[in-house]
Amino acid sequence: MFESYTIKDIAKALNLSTSTVSRALNGSYEIGPETKKLVLEYAEKINYRPNPIALSLKDQKSHSIGVVVCEVANNYFSQAINGIESIAYNRGYHVIITQTHESFDRESANVQHLLSRHVDGLLVSLSAETTDVAHYKYLHEKGFPIVFFDRVAADINTHKVIANNFKGAYEATELLINTGFTKIAHLTNSNNLLISRDRFNGFKAALDKHNISFNYAWLKYCNHGGMIQEEVEQAVKDLLNLDDRPEAIFITSDRLTTCCMSTLKNHGVKVPDGIAIVGFTNSDVAGLFDPPLTVVRQPAFQMGQMATEMLIQTIESKRPIEDYITREVETELIVRCSSKK
């Protein structure tokens, strides 16, 4: 069963040459119908499976794609990976997942590792620490297929899949404003990330639209994206200790949102009475929180699927891609109690 048969076994059994067998298996023209039938039937019978490694060696394709994300144990990414797998599997690719834990060094090492494994393409979501994307640029310019998703590199012109972060943030902020909050803090991931900037811009735009001023003391960056709990705790504490304390916090990432909730809880700050909250998160259980969380949710599964489709298309494209596209999907605002007044 796992000691698989080779084309040679078939050839021997049928008294044919390996090339004939190969041709039969690959439905070549130049082959007699009865020979073909013979081979096919025998192959079927012994449950022949071509050795993908040999194929890879031959045509220099590994039929695997590398994935770079900050971590698997994250609602957004585990859902996205689910989407990635679903497409890759059907298209005959396998997926090698690597985690950066938000570190630039690990990210580089992972990319190196994936390249040395001869992956056919890369699906990447940048780490919070990453500012230098020169290696991706280099690869991309050499014609190596790369698709960014979610945390994309602004200045590399390749396929990308992102959520409408501006609008997602705008809507969430406007919800807070319409509820009656004016002092709204902004707790966010590293500013290196384009998504952080987009979300901030959406946030700010909503404020501006409603003529609400923003106190920059309410803007808190967590450069490690919530990997370091203390960092988030400190940020939240700082916010709470401000003389001009905010009435609500808009949080722009999955981990940050839950970390912030814990910190508030530990400090005995009630949500939403003490402070209201809206956050980006793909948690399936945000509705079970105390209080139920108002969230901005991204279509993670679909984003993973889309990115994978684009990547495989790029990999399999005969001619170099000319037009790179950015597909943008809508976020969903799910209103629950944490944003109530």
Add this chain to the structure above:
Amino acid sequence: MFESYTIKDIAKALNLSTSTVSRALNGSYEIGPETKKLVLEYAEKINYRPNPIALSLKDQKSHSIGVVVCEVANNYFSQAINGIESIAYNRGYHVIITQTHESFDRESANVQHLLSRHVDGLLVSLSAETTDVAHYKYLHEKGFPIVFFDRVAADINTHKVIANNFKGAYEATELLINTGFTKIAHLTNSNNLLISRDRFNGFKAALDKHNISFNYAWLKYCNHGGMIQEEVEQAVKDLLNLDDRPEAIFITSDRLTTCCMSTLKNHGVKVPDGIAIVGFTNSDVAGLFDPPLTVVRQPAFQMGQMATEMLIQTIESKRPIEDYITREVETELIVRCSSKK
């Protein structure tokens, strides 16, 4: 950078034969120190990386391991995968993850797929639907390395990593009993799974120890492991509609626990006043729930690591393994409000 050099390039550049280069690279004895130095330096300079595909073809090892789990987007499994990756990566293996979605057919297909990819070994956690483990048995008997973790196959004698499910369930149940509950329901995954049976046994043992009788109407199986929301809802509703309604529910799996919480919430049943809850889950945010959840937590990350270590050891072992071991790790009972009286 990604168009990597081959041993041939080095040989040509240095006017050596490929075998000499190979020997130098592999630190063989039979090679002149200066030749070796020359090769090594040049290889370093051009950043030579051996082609893993060629190596695989040569020694019939793919340096990859296949993982079979029900789904990635599950707290327990995403954490376990994190552990798997951490070990595999360091040992030079890559990991191919497949999801069964609790279906036996998909599980079989995944195993087939992984075998056709020539993985060197399998890390598996059975699907809820699986009762027939003949194909694993066959592979195992043929000497193919398989390590089961969490949802293990009872009657295959290979390496296994499990949590002390009996004790975990026992402790949780005893907590409920000591809190003053006597009517305790049991909401669990398919009885196909050994973990379900172990957890039930632990549960029942605690009841027996305290001379508490168990009404079998309080025992509810969700054969799809929480993949089908309606199934869980129905089970919970049934429990609530019982004349002899239980005062507490002990839940034995991650997804079931959260699903049960939602259902209770949707039906306006307060926890723990209306009904108390303790559940197995590896959610990092169970403390943020309303009410904060009392949970039994498994050391998922370590379990993933242990299983991977055992698998790689088996793969790399020269002689066939004689003694298969089952490593058992302790669960952790985290007491919060959902189990209070």
Add this chain to the structure above:
DNA sequence: CTGAAAGCGCTAACAA
């Protein structure tokens, strides 16, 4: 229509 042979990158047995 079918077979022989080369080659993908690498290692190892065998020669020198």
Add this chain to the structure above:
DNA sequence: TTGTTAGCGCTTTCAG
């Protein structure tokens, strides 16, 4: 100490 060669499984010229 180094080179030559065969072979891992497969496809693909090139002959026949």
